[in-house]
Amino acid sequence: MSFTVAIDGPAAAGKGTISRAVAQHFGFAHLDTGLLYRAVGRRMLHGEDPVGAAGRLRAADLEGDDLRGPDVARAASKVAVIPEVRAALVDFQRAFATRAGGAVLDGRDVGTVICPDARVKLFVTASAEVRAERRLAELVGRGLDTDFETVLADVRERDARDSERVEAPLVAASDAVVLDTSDLSIEAAVARAIATVEEAR
Numbered sequence: 033m034s035f036t037v038a039i040d041g042p043a044a045a046g047k048g049t050i051s052r053a054v055a056q057h058f059g060f061a062h063l064d065t066g067l068l069y070r071a072v073g074r075r076m077l078h079g080e081d082p083v084g085a086a087g088r089l090r091a092a093d094l095e096g097d098d099l100r101g102p103d104v105a106r107a108a109s110k111v112a113v114i115p116e117v118r119a120a121l122v123d124f125q126r127a128f129a130t131r132a133g134g135a136v137l138d139g140r141d142v143g144t145v146i147c148p149d150a151r152v153k154l155f156v157t158a159s160a161e162v163r164a165e166r167r168l169a170e171l172v173g174r175g176l177d178t179d180f181e182t183v184l185a186d187v188r189e190r191d192a193r194d195s196e197r198v199e200a201p202l203v204a205a206s207d208a209v210v211l212d213t214s215d216l217s218i219e220a221a222v223a224r225a226i227a228t229v230e231e232a233r
Contacts, residue, residue, distance in 0.1 A: 041156035065139030073107030086120035155204035
């Protein structure tokens, strides 16, 4: 029997960390749906048509350290506004969500579009400034040369693109539990998410 947990939220809010921890705690499979768009974005940067790339996407395309780079992240946000790209990736995500043993999917529109009937929906958020600080630490830790103002501008630009797009805009599902991690430690945020899933079970 399938049990789907949908976790949405803006970039660097902590949804990936929380999703992986929840999946590990309950023994569920995990899918970072953003990697699908990053993989398509990477192919676009290499000269491929994004719609065609989305249609040909395979599990092996979700590998590679460069998927986490800023150039690919920007490309992912751009291809994500293309309706045909989103449509091509829906079936992949829905099939993953209904696998036996349970699944956790995190992204921007999992609870609203991909899995509107998910047993648990979380919307993980944080202030733009806090998210920029987290993203800056991550990028600097990977050896990239950038600064807070640049990263903050990028976060705000991405938020606007994600929330203002016509197709599946970033928004909390009406029945989602909102988890603001601005002032929470990772441990506290994970504990709250696990408690929410436990309650639904």
